[in-house]
Amino acid sequence: MTRRTRYSALALLRHGLGRQDWPRVVDHHEPARSYQVVIIGGGVHGLATAYYLAANHGITDVAVIEKSYIGSGGSGRNTAIVRSNYLTPEGASFYQRSVELYEGLAAELNFNVMFEQRGHMTLAHNDSSLRTMHWRAEVNKTRGIDSSVIGPGEIKRLVPFMDVSANARYPILGALWHPPGGIIRHDAVVWGYARGANAHGVHIHQDTEVTGIDVTNGAVTGVETTRGRIATGTVINCTAGWSSLVAAMAGVRLPILTRPLQAAVTEPVKHFLGPVVVSGTLHVYVSQTARGELVFGASVDPFASYSTRGSLEFTENLAKHVLELMPAIAKMRLLRQWAGLCDMTPDFAPIMGFTAVDGFVVDVGWGTYGFKAAPVAGEQIARLVATGSVPPLIAPFSLDRFENGRLVGEKGAAAVGH
């Protein structure tokens, strides 16, 4: 790190006693006329990529362009779940690296990201989902991932309030149990990466929108922004929600449909829920935050849209499904609901790598998996840009798989049916 105040107990004491202000986490800069690398999107993917370009490869002449404020998109709207219990060998290895990076992130960034590995439990209410859980567990084990199928007795031990009796309307036959999974403070991850990148000299331009990408003779030459033109030979599209529109600016077509994903949070109550609990059959996942709120999510909305507003239909269905699982919380009040945008690909796997336009790199198509992938995507895309070659961990996720038919079917690892 070139310049930054280390956060520590001593620094806290010094600032408290001296009544000093803390330095800004992100400095303000006027956009330079050119950068070696321009990253579009100041979410956790863009910021992580900028951080690793600087920290791992010494590439610091980098700008992150964000049309709103950092973390205002999917990075601040997800339900903050981290896990690596995926269905495909490619997906499991990739997300496992992300869990490893998350485990070391607070120390790496000197920022408390509050990662709590409380375990991740995916319930099976019928034979076919139990079969998928066994499949996932076996794939996971081949990747060294701690993941196994457990029965109703063990589920009851881990989540005592859960009704595992055979009389339940949707009886619980078993679950995929993944102890390293958990939850994290998503805004802290955004700010930690931003602070790290900023300290290395990366420029983070908020309130700055990319309005065009200049391509000459098949190669990127710059971006047009609401604060002027910036020349560059490398543009990385790290957007979510608008990734296909941004790619179209460079003349690149992406097989993406954007759909909202809604979530909601309750008032805080005393702690009673340890693991993250997921029920695909009931289209719901729930975790309890450190403050005691329950955070719920469901399936993506059944239509393409760029709306980030919540709907009453979502809340009614959510309540119905949650109460099948946890009738005891019927009197809890929901405080807020919101939506984020998910860029869905045909095989539910992301698109990472080079495109037909020289210098235009994509890190997009994250569907409902984006937040948990940010550290590894940032690390690997930075490596791709720095070395000019595709790292093996992300090679399966290239755009040309939709032409050559080598899809990475990851729908079976979705938290809920979509």
Ligand code: PYC
């Ligand atoms: O894949 O774990 C997941 C997830 C939870 C919410 C959205 N995606």
